Amino acid sequence: MKDTEVKDYCCIHGFVDTIVDKILDHVNDDSYSIDIIANGDLTEDLIRCLMAIETDDDGFMFNMQDVDYNGLEYNGEYVLTINNDFELWCEPAYRDNEYGTGYIYTESDDCFVYEDSNREIMDKIESGNVTIFGFKGDNEFEN
Numbered sequence: 001m002k003d004t005e006v007k008d009y010c011c012i013h014g015f016v017d018t019i020v021d022k023i024l025d026h027v028n029d030d031s032y033s034i035d036i037i038a039n040g041d042l043t044e045d046l047i048r049c050l051m052a053i054e055t056d057d058d059g060f061m062f063n064m065q066d067v068d069y070n071g072l073e074y075n076g077e078y079v080l081t082i083n084n085d086f087e088l089w090c091e092p093a094y095r096d097n098e099y100g101t102g103y104i105y106t107e108s109d110d111c112f113v114y115e116d117s118n119r120e121i122m123d124k125i126e127s128g129n130v131t132i133f134g135f136k137g138d139n140e141f142e143n
Helices: 012-025 040-051 119-124
Strands: 003-009 033-039 063-067 077-083 087-092 094-097 100-103 110-114 129-135
Touching: 003 012, 012 033, 012 040, 012 077, 012 110, 012 129, 033 040, 040 063, 040 077, 040 087, 100 119
Parallel strands: 003 129, 033 110, 063 087, 110 129
Antiparallel strands: 033 077, 077 087, 094 100
16 A cells, blocks of 8 residues: 655745755665656656756756657656656656557656646556645746
């Protein structure tokens, strides 16, 4: 049984701070990953925020490994995966192709599911800790 909690964050920056803290807490582990399941607009904003985080040596903290972003053609959720090697991966959460139709399985140490996501995806999550999240107030993630 998944350990599930519901949490509201002040804004996208407060949420990103939580994600970065979790990654930094596990930087010396053999492996650790976080999946964030969210709509396209929020996923895009999260990628922008994460990719803009600078390090002390004038570099950037995260590295984009792979993006399978279908833009206007796809109106569903995405899975944004972040690992403790500071790599980001992004792909649609729902597939309709020669390999099958439906939500893909996700496996991570911590999983965050945006509150407007289709609840069917909950059955496809393999994670010890699942957080259903939102933001206080309307459209705070756009600021």
